[in-house]
Amino acid sequence: MKWVNDGFKVFNEEYGIYFEIVNNFLLGSILSIKKFLVFLPWPLVIALVVVIVFFTSGRKLGTTVFVGICTFFIGFLHPKFWDKAIETTSIMLIGIFICVIFGIPLGILMSRSEKVRNAILPVLDLMQTIPSFCYLIPGIMLFGLGAVPAIIATVIYAIPPLVRLTDLGIRLVDVEVIEAAESFGASRSQKLLKIQLPLALPNIMQGINQSTMMALAMVVIASMIGTRGLGDEVLLGLQQLNVGKATEAGLAIVLLAIVLDRITQAYGQKIQDRNKPRTK
Amino acid sequence: MTKIEIKNIYKIFGSHPEKILPMVKDGATKEEVRDETDHTVGLDNVSLSIKEGEIFVCMGLSGSGKSTLIRHINRLIDPTSGEVTVDGVDVLKLDHKELLEFRKKSMSMVFQRFGLFPHKTIIENVAFGLEVQKVPAVERNETARKQIEAVGLQGFEDQYPAQLSGGMQQRVGLARALATNPQILLMDEAFSALDPLIRSDMQNQLIELQSKLKKTIVFITHDLDESLRLGDHIGILNGGRLVQVGRPEDIIMNPADDYVKAFVKDVNRSKVLRAKTVMTKVDQFDNTNINPSNTYNVEENVVIEDIIPKVLKERSTISVVDKHGNTMGYITANELSDALTKH
Numbered sequence: 001m002k003w004v005n006d007g008f009k010v011f012n013e014e015y016g017i018y019f020e021i022v023n024n025f026l027l028g029s030i031l032s033i034k035k036f037l038v039f040l041p042w043p044l045v046i047a048l049v050v051v052i053v054f055f056t057s058g059r060k061l062g063t064t065v066f067v068g069i070c071t072f073f074i075g076f077l078h079p080k081f082w083d084k085a086i087e088t089t090s091i092m093l094i095g096i097f098i099c100v101i102f103g104i105p106l107g108i109l110m111s112r113s114e115k116v117r118n119a120i121l122p123v124l125d126l127m128q129t130i131p132s133f134c135y136l137i138p139g140i141m142l143f144g145l146g147a148v149p150a151i152i153a154t155v156i157y158a159i160p161p162l163v164r165l166t167d168l169g170i171r172l173v174d175v176e177v178i179e180a181a182e183s184f185g186a187s188r189s190q191k192l193l194k195i196q197l198p199l200a201l202p203n204i205m206q207g208i209n210q211s212t213m214m215a216l217a218m219v220v221i222a223s224m225i226g227t228r229g230l231g232d233e234v235l236l237g238l239q240q241l242n243v244g245k246a247t248e249a250g251l252a253i254v255l256l257a258i259v260l261d262r263i264t265q266a267y268g269q270k271i272q273d274r275n276k277p278r279t280k
Numbered sequence: 281m282t283k284i285e286i287k288n289i290y291k292i293f294g295s296h297p298e299k300i301l302p303m304v305k306d307g308a309t310k311e312e313v314r315d316e317t318d319h320t321v322g323l324d325n326v327s328l329s330i331k332e333g334e335i336f337v338c339m340g341l342s343g344s345g346k347s348t349l350i351r352h353i354n355r356l357i358d359p360t361s362g363e364v365t366v367d368g369v370d371v372l373k374l375d376h377k378e379l380l381e382f383r384k385k386s387m388s389m390v391f392q393r394f395g396l397f398p399h400k401t402i403i404e405n406v407a408f409g410l411e412v413q414k415v416p417a418v419e420r421n422e423t424a425r426k427q428i429e430a431v432g433l434q435g436f437e438d439q440y441p442a443q444l445s446g447g448m449q450q451r452v453g454l455a456r457a458l459a460t461n462p463q464i465l466l467m468d469e470a471f472s473a474l475d476p477l478i479r480s481d482m483q484n485q486l487i488e489l490q491s492k493l494k495k496t497i498v499f500i501t502h503d504l505d506e507s508l509r510l511g512d513h514i515g516i517l518n519g520g521r522l523v524q525v526g527r528p529e530d531i532i533m534n535p536a537d538d539y540v541k542a543f544v545k546d547v548n549r550s551k552v553l554r555a556k557t558v559m560t561k562v563d564q565f566d567n568t569n570i571n572p573s574n575t576y577n578v579e580e581n582v583v584i585e586d587i588i589p590k591v592l593k594e595r596s597t598i599s600v601v602d603k604h605g606n607t608m609g610y611i612t613a614n615e616l617s618d619a620l621t622k623h
Contacts, residue, residue: 176394179389180389180391180395183356183466184388184408184409184412185409185412185413186380194408199397
């Protein structure tokens with residue numbers, strides 16, 4: 001479709017400056033996170049991860065030790081994986097951050113109005129089903145090769161579960177609990193902040209967990225448009241038909257996935273335990 | 281003095297309630313409306329007035345509209361048509377802000393499944409009403425602590441609701457409702473989820489609290505014994521219509537229709553009927569056979585369960601007296617037999 005190409009070209013020329021700004025901002029954030037993490041000596045990074053897991057999991061020793069070992073093994077597989085894993089993590093952190101900023105408010109809006117939900121749901125379906133290369137290409141044209149279009153693609157691909165689960169979590173809150181809050185004269189914002197969001201938190205955390213996992217998958221695919229990180233090792237292995245190399249890099253990705261999954265999962269579990277009635 | 285006035289309330293659930301309203305006003309029954317229009321009639325021309333300081337019990341089976349009715353008083357539900365007045369204020373004319381203010385100050389609600397906030401501790405739950413009113417933390421915790429003590433739950437302040445038993449959770453619900461010191465208490469099947477012994481405990485506790493606090497309480501239940509025990513007045517709902525309103529004795533002695541009759545059939549009359557309802561008045565009583573040495577004076581509001589042994593075992597005649605000591609009437613085995621078997 002020629003008109004799409006022409007239209008896109010004009011669009012790019014007219015509004016390129018704004019994308020430039022976004023580009024610079026995102027690139028700056030990624031680089032500073034990456035520089036900071038690379039600058040830290042690796043034992044310190046591992047210690048940091050261990051401390052985070054320890055507290056988010058509610059002081060579960062088993063999970064903490066397991067995650068610590070996984071983190072260590074990423075670097076142990078091959079020293080160069082360490083920096084690459086950090087690069088991947090930086091892109092993901094920014095991506096997830098953007099997902100949270102947009103995804104949670106969107107989920108809240110959906111839970112409040114049937115109309116908004118009906119409007120957003122098909123868009124979410126579209127975002128999840130459309131092949132990611134379709135928006136990687138315009139991403140490259142707007143932002144150039146590298147990390148930024150990868151982030152955009154990551155957000156598009158990873159935001160739907162967070163939006164859905166936020167919406168679901170809020171709608172699942174017991175009607176009687178909501179009525180109780182209303183009967184005391186709680187305003188909409190009091191209801192949202194004091195009751196609905198805290199009670200939806202396990203679901204929202206599950207959403208963040210899902211988004212994180214999907215973001216990781218996307219970051220690997222994004223290596224095809226020149227995003228650096230663990231994904232480009234896999235790509236390299238593929239191009240050289242070097243199965244061993246690809247396996248090794250794949251293993252590192254799995255380890256990273258386990259670490260990120262445990263951190264987000266454990267936190268959700270901790271809140272859920274508190275809200276559930278204890279069975280004797 | 282009338283505290284809550286409900287006038288000609290209609291509530292129809294469905295996509296176009298206004299369109300169905302004329303049909304319901306013309307007398308179509310709940311079933312007819314459901315079959316013909318896909319709408320559900322929640323309330324059908326209900327009018328009530330509830331006096332200050334009384335316990336008004338609203339009774340009916342599930343689906344009779346009692347929970348819908350109670351939610352009209354604090355406007356958790358808006359009626360399709362009708363009027364609700366609380367303390368002379370037309371509740372339906374309040375705008376959003378005024379409504380929030382009205383709910384904060386005038387009334388609070390206790391729920392069937394307790395409606396506690398699972399992520400908040402007991403003290404935070406009880407203090408919630410005050411938190412919404414932006415009362416400083418120190419002050420609201422102090423009030424909450426007092427309320428927790430009043431319902432006998434001291435020591436549980438920092439636990440979560442899931443750690444408490446059902447009866448304890450509902451006491452938290454009650455404490456939470458009382459913490460804002462409202463004049464009106466709405467209790468939606470508050471004790472229905474509790475097992476019988478704990479339920480009767482809670483009823484006693486409510487009666488005791490009420491004798492001190494003198495709130496206006498609207499109590500919803502499907503349990504006749506509970507309503508007879510608690511209610512100063514009872515309203516019986518069937519299919520969204522109010523079929524009878526009256527004092528417990530009125531309901532038992534003169535059931536308005538077959539539905540109410542079926543309800544009161546199995547009730548233990550001796551626990552509900554009072555001496556003054558059962559007695560034969562002085563002027564109609566043939567007192568030639570009274571043996572003055574075998575006569576007992578009994579206060580007019582005593583339930584007849586308490587006088588049965590005297591009449592049946594000791595063959596006494598009961599003389600019913602008012603609070604000034606004047607004899608109002610007499611009860612013998614005849615009166616008892618009539619009262620306990622009347623249908």
